[in-house]
Structure formats: C-alpha cells, structure tokens
Amino acid sequence: MKADPKNVLTGSHYLDGNHACAEGAIAAGCKFFAGYPITPSTEIAERVSRRFPLLGGIFIQMEDELASMNAILGAAWGGKKSMTCTSGPGFSLMMENFGLGIMLETPCVLVNVQRGGPSTGLPTLPGQADMMQARWGSHGDYEVIALAPDSPQESFELAIHAFNLSEKYRMPVLIMTDECVGHMTEKVVIPPGEARPYDPVDNGGPPPMLPVGEGHRFHVTGLTHDERGYPVINAEAHEKNVRHLIDKIANNVDDIIWLEEKDVDGADVVVMAYGISSRVMQPAIAKARKEGIKVGQIKMVTVWPFPEKRVRELAAKVKALVMVEMNYGQVFLEMDRCAAGKCKTVLVGHAGGTVHKPEVIYKAIKESVK
Amino acid sequence: MSPIVKEPEKHVHPMEKLLRMDRIPHIWCPTCGLGTTITALAAAIEQLQLDLDDIAIVSGIGCTGRVAGYMKLDSFHTTHGRSIPFAVGLHIARPKTKVIVFSGDGDLISIGGNHFIHTARRNMDLTVICVNNFIYAMTGGQVAPTTPMTAKASTSPYGCCEHPFNLPLLAASSGAAYVARWTALHIRRLTTAIKEAITKRGFSFVEVIAPCSTLYARLNKLGTGLDLMKFYHDNSIIRHGADLKDVDIEYQSKIVVGKFVDIEKPTYLDCLNEGHKRVFGDKYKPYGGDDGDN
Numbered sequence: 001m002k003a004d005p006k007n008v009l010t011g012s013h014y015l016d017g018n019h020a021c022a023e024g025a026i027a028a029g030c031k032f033f034a035g036y037p038i039t040p041s042t043e044i045a046e047r048v049s050r051r052f053p054l055l056g057g058i059f060i061q062m063e064d065e066l067a068s069m070n071a072i073l074g075a076a077w078g079g080k081k082s083m084t085c086t087s088g089p090g091f092s093l094m095m096e097n098f099g100l101g102i103m104l105e106t107p108c109v110l111v112n113v114q115r116g117g118p119s120t121g122l123p124t125l126p127g128q129a130d131m132m133q134a135r136w137g138s139h140g141d142y143e144v145i146a147l148a149p150d151s152p153q154e155s156f157e158l159a160i161h162a163f164n165l166s167e168k169y170r171m172p173v174l175i176m177t178d179e180c181v182g183h184m185t186e187k188v189v190i191p192p193g194e195a196r197p198y199d200p201v202d203n204g205g206p207p208p209m210l211p212v213g214e215g216h217r218f219h220v221t222g223l224t225h226d227e228r229g230y231p232v233i234n235a236e237a238h239e240k241n242v243r244h245l246i247d248k249i250a251n252n253v254d255d256i257i258w259l260e261e262k263d264v265d266g267a268d269v270v271v272m273a274y275g276i277s278s279r280v281m282q283p284a285i286a287k288a289r290k291e292g293i294k295v296g297q298i299k300m301v302t303v304w305p306f307p308e309k310r311v312r313e314l315a316a317k318v319k320a321l322v323m324v325e326m327n328y329g330q331v332f333l334e335m336d337r338c339a340a341g342k343c344k345t346v347l348v349g350h351a352g353g354t355v356h357k358p359e360v361i362y363k364a365i366k367e368s369v370k
Numbered sequence: 371m372s373p374i375v376k377e378p379e380k381h382v383h384p385m386e387k388l389l390r391m392d393r394i395p396h397i398w399c400p401t402c403g404l405g406t407t408i409t410a411l412a413a414a415i416e417q418l419q420l421d422l423d424d425i426a427i428v429s430g431i432g433c434t435g436r437v438a439g440y441m442k443l444d445s446f447h448t449t450h451g452r453s454i455p456f457a458v459g460l461h462i463a464r465p466k467t468k469v470i471v472f473s474g475d476g477d478l479i480s481i482g483g484n485h486f487i488h489t490a491r492r493n494m495d496l497t498v499i500c501v502n503n504f505i506y507a508m509t510g511g512q513v514a515p516t517t518p519m520t521a522k523a524s525t526s527p528y529g530c531c532e533h534p535f536n537l538p539l540l541a542a543s544s545g546a547a548y549v550a551r552w553t554a555l556h557i558r559r560l561t562t563a564i565k566e567a568i569t570k571r572g573f574s575f576v577e578v579i580a581p582c583s584t585l586y587a588r589l590n591k592l593g594t595g596l597d598l599m600k601f602y603h604d605n606s607i608i609r610h611g612a613d614l615k616d617v618d619i620e621y622q623s624k625i626v627v628g629k630f631v632d633i634e635k636p637t638y639l640d641c642l643n644e645g646h647k648r649v650f651g652d653k654y655k656p657y658g659g660d661d662g663d664n
Contacts (some may be wrong), residue, residue, distance in 0.1 A: 023450075031463075032459065035457075056660065058657060062455060063455075063484050066451075068455075070448065070449075072459055074456040076459075077446065078459065078461075078462070079464060082463075097417065104446075131524040212467055216444065217444060218445055219390070220447065221439060221446065222448060230393060233449070356590040
C-alpha cells in the first residue's frame with residue numbers, strides 16, 4: 001500500500017472539514033471507500049465519489065454501515081488503503097466489525113463526524129459524546145487510537161496521520177471529529193510532497209499484512225487465534241492474543257500520543273479539551289490569564305490512548321484540571337481517574353447541540369482555582 | 371531368510387492439496403452434509419484447474435462458517451452475517467482473485483440477508499455457496515428463516531409457525547446471474563454447479579440442501595444424518611429452469627433441484643467502468659484492480 005503524491009490537491013483551498021478530510025485520505029493513498037449516507041458525515045463520501053474515478057480508486061455506497069465496515073476490511077486485505085465515514089447511529093452499527101478489524105489487525109480508517117445522541121439525537125448539530133463508545137464500543141478488551149481534529153486544516157493532516165498509524169500498528173484508526181469541524185469552512189494549505197510513508201514498527205508491533213494471492217494460503221479469523229491465524233479456544237491462547245492487541249499500543253503510547261501544550265509550566269489550572277472544544281476554550285483562557293489566573297492548556301490531538309502519564313504528573317503539580325467536552329463527562333472520567341484525588345477535577349460539559357459558551361468555561365476556570 | 375516386513379500403506383487424502391491437514395480432525399458431526407459439499411467444492415476447483423493462489427474463501431459464523439478455516443486457500447473467518455460485505459471489499463480490491471463465500475442459511479440469509487440481496491442486485495462477481503440445513507446448528511438447533519413450517523427447533527418446540535424463505539427465488543429476484551440448488555448427495559451435479567458458479571461472471575448462488583444430523587434430525591425424529599441425506603436426495607425432483615415460485619420447500623416435502631438461472635448480465639465493475647467511461651471518455655482508465663497509475 002502506498003501513498004499517491006501526484007493526486008494530492010496541493011495549494012491553498014477554501015474547504016470544509018469533511019472535504020478536507022476526504023482530500024487527506026486521497027493524499028494518503030486511499031483507494032477504496034465504502035460508506036452509507038448519514039448526516040453530518042456525508043460530504044466525505046460525496047467528495048470521494050467525485051474524486052475517485054480519475055484517481056483509480058473505488059467508491060461504493062453499501063447497503064448499511066455493517067456492510068461498509070466489512071467492505072473496508074476486505075479491501076484492506078485485498079491490498080488497498082481503505083476508509084469509511086459515519087456518524088452516531090452508523091457508528092453504533094460499525095462497532096461490531098470495528099472489533100473484527102482489531103482482531104484481524106487490519107489497517108483502515110473510520111471517521112465519525114459526531115452529532116448529538118443518543119439514538120437519532122441531533123443529526124445536524126455537534127456533539128462529542130461518542131468518545132467512550134470509541135474507546136469501548138465493541139465487545140472485549142482492546143486498545144484504540146482516536147484522533148480529534150479541530151479544523152479543516154487538521155482534518156486534512158490527521159486523515160494522513162490516521163492512515164500511517166493504522167498501517168504502523170495494523171489496526172482500524174478512528175478520527176473522532178464533529179459536525180462543527182466537519183461543516184466549518186476555512187483555508188486549508190496543502191503543501192506539495194509526499195504523505196509520510198509507512199514505517200514498520202520495530203518493537204512489539206505486528207508483522208506486516210500478508211497479501212492475498214501470493215501463495216501464502218493464510219487463514220485469519222475473528223476467533224481467538226495463534227500466530228498462524230488458526231483458532232485456539234483456551235484461556236492461555238486468549239491471554240496471549242489479547243495481550244498482544246493491547247501491548248502493541250500500550251508499549252508505544254509515547255509514539256502515538258500527541259498533545260499540544262501551552263503555558264502548562266507553573267500553571268495553577270490546566271484546561272484540557274479535544275476537537276472543536278479546544279478552539280472554543282481559547283477566549284475563556286485568554287480572559288482568565290488577563291486577570292492573572294495561571295491557566296495552562298492541553299489540546300489532545302489523540303484522545304485514545306489517553307495521556308495517563310502526563311495527567312498523573314500534572315495532577316501532582318496543579319490545583320485543578322478542567323475538561324471541556326460536549327457531553328456529560330466521558331474523557332473527563334479518564335482525567336479524573338488519573339488525577340487520583342491529587343487535584344481538583346472539573347467537568348465543563350453539556351449534552352451537545354452547540355459548542356460551549358466561552359463564559360461558561362471562564363467561570364469554571366475561575367471557580368477551579370478558588 | 372529375513373522376515374518380510376510389510377510397511378503400512380501410506381494413505382494420502384485425495385483432497386490434501388486443498389485442505390489444511392494440520393487442522394484435521396474437523397469439528398463437524400458424523401454424517402453432516404458439509405463433508406460432501408466441501409468435497410464438491412474441492413473437486414470443482416481441481417477440475418477447473420484454477421491456480422490456487424487466485425482463489426480466496428470467506429465464511430461467516432456457524433457450522434458452515436468454519437469451512438474457510440479448513441481450506442488451504444487464502445481464507446477469512448469473519449463475523450456473523452458479514453462474509454458477503456467482507457468479500458465485496460476483497461473482490462473489488464483484487465478483481466483477479468476469485469472470491470468464494472461459503473456459509474450457512476442463518477448466516478447468509480437471516481443476519482446477513484440485507485447484504486445478500488444487495489450484493490445480488492449489484493451483480494457483484496462473487497460465488498456464494500449456501501449450505502441450508504434448515505436450522506441454526508452451531509448454537510444448538512434454533513429456528514431459522516429457512517425452517518419449514520411445522521418443523522421443530524429448540525426455539526420452536528411446538529413446530530415452526532413462520533413461512534420460510536425460498537432461497538432460489540430470493541436470489542433470482544434480487545438479480546443473481548446464476549442460481550442452482552442441489553442436495554448434499556447430488557455430488558456430481560453439485561460439483562458441476564459449483565464449477566459453473568465459479569466460472570460465471572456475476573453473482574452466482576448455489577443452495578445445498580444438507581442434513582443436520584445432531585439437531586434437526588434428532589429434534590424432528592428423522593433418523594441419522596445419513597437417513598436424512600438420502601431422504602433429501604430421494605425426494606428431489608430435477609427441474610432445470612423451474613418457475614421459482616414453485617420451488618418452496620415444505621417440511622419433509624419433495625425438493626425441486628436443478629439449475630434455475632444462468633444468464634449473462636454486466637457485473638458491478640462492468641457497469642461502473644461503463645458509467646465512468648461514458649462521462650470521462652479517454653481520461654478514464656477502466657478499473658481492473660491496480661492502484662490506477664493514470
């Protein structure tokens with residue numbers, strides 16, 4: 001599987017986050033896209049369906065999200081970089097075979113343009129309430145990688161990054177964006193040059209994918225399996241199999257975790273957020289700093305795996321950690337767990353449908369250092 | 371004179387080339403219909419003289435779902451009901467690989483029913499072999515969308531009260547290019563049907579009526595698997611090109627078998643290439659599976 005530099009839409013463009021995400025996938029060399037229409041993600045599928053015919057890629061609109069997720073797994077085993085996109089209800093349907101992708105260690109990218117839930121919820125308005133589903137939505141024990149872009153520019157860049165991570169760690173990688181980022185239109189600058197090539201893992205990572213049709217006659221199964229891919233139904237084999245799925249991420253968290261920190265040294269309070277919320281919190285932080293409150297910030301570009309080590313370090317140093325997210329406390333639970341009572345933890349959350357008002361975040365910051 | 375030592379004759383399984391012998395013994399019950407069906411598949415592949423590197427097999431979950439794991443081909447054991455959409459992705463990514471979906475009636479037609487009809491509608495160039503034993507066997511004999519009215523299952527202890535699917539009619543009306551049905555004892559005819567299905571360009575469907583010796587036969591007091599296999603064979607009526615409205619299977623009824631549909635029609639990729647060519651002209655390079663260096 002290779003990147004496709006000559007098809008990259010280089011230059012400066014005025015794009016929304018969903019279109020930018022599609023262009024990022026194309027730049028990464030994505031050649032197979034299977035999807036099912038769902039607001040607010042559909043622009044990704046539409047863009048890909050328009051662009052693919054002359055790029056040698058195949059877009060197929062499947063009968064449902066179950067099929068879409070499976071088709072991208074099949075295509076990955078057929079040697080294509082593959083991708084799907086969806087939102088809330090479709091994400092629920094994809095969880096079954098997201099798990100198959102984890103078990104078969106299959107590289108591919110799944111974009112969830114989050115909207116308000118549960119159920120049909122708010123199709124046209126933003127949410128960040130699928131974050132725990134992203135982490136735990138398929139059954140069993142496993143690790144995930146989830147990225148959260150905060151702009152069209154980052155939607156482009158993280159799409160490429162997601163493909164690279166998916167191949168490096170041989171697993172489906174999640175882009176957990178939201179309606180706000182998906183539909184906001186901004187300048188996107190795409191430099192000429194290649195997307196970062198696949199760089200095999202040295203330590204604890206999986207072996208490369210076996211290609212179909214080259215005489216290996218390999219077998220892969222969603223059942224617990226040994227190194228040959230043969231089913232082995234006992235506790236020892238399961239321990240080994242699942243341990244591998246966890247270790248390949250857990251042993252490489254320093255490589256995967258991507259945080260953007262600002263003014264954290266010497267801060268009394270550190271505000272954490274991901275995706276659109278990390279932009280929405282800026283005026284609140286600026287106002288608090290102007291008033292002399294020592295506020296630092298961490299934007300989580302990767303949400304999963306959670307930056308456990310960093311939060312533990314900070315909890316011992318600061319008075320408070322604040323999490324801003326468009327839900328009633330999901331990633332907050334992880335922050336609170338890692339803070340382990342060493343500092344105050346504050347959730348600035350609501351049910352979704354709109355981004356936070358800066359005033360609410362400002363008040364929370366002010367309260368937190370009292 | 372030294373005694374004559376007779377070395378025991380070394381038996382080589384005639385299908386060894388196609389089976390993962392390191393996984394034998396298999397998990398299936400004695401007199402299950404899967405044995406003859408897999409034999410027919412193996413014979414079909416051998417007779418077609420296909421390069422084994424150019425075939426992949428995809429199964430779902432269930433007794434028949436385990437078939438992929440015993441075939442010495444690039445093989446995929448996927449999730450329940452999802453063998454077809456997985457195969458769709460694999461086929462589009464590598465059109466030169468012949469992708470065979472081999473699964474059961476519950477897997478393909480109940481939980482996977484939506485994928486089945488849509489993939490037939492698209493005339494995706496896949497071969498789908500459905501072993502129909504009228505029951506969910508792996509999980510202990512529950513009622514299926516193929517269970518005939520009045521037949522007993524572990525979740526229909528008083529007899530099934532639902533109309534079953536007529537699989538050839540479903541496949542044909544959804545758009546399949548090839549549809550056949552045989553029983554697990556029609557080994558020669560079944561082999562021919564599988565050969566035709568693999569060779570056919572487009573969505574090919576072969577239904578195999580097979581006994582479930584341990585559950586369906588026992589719950590319905592129908593004797594051994596072999597008795598039931600013989601019953602299906604002896605009660606089949608060969609009627610090629612039958613009107614598919616008339617091929618319903620009732621409880622222990624006559625079973626119409628034969629080749630029902632064998633038509634030429636453009637496949638999914640044919641239509642896609644034609645459609646894009648119409649719009650883009652020479653700028654469009656027909657998709658054949660490579661990464662498109664145009």
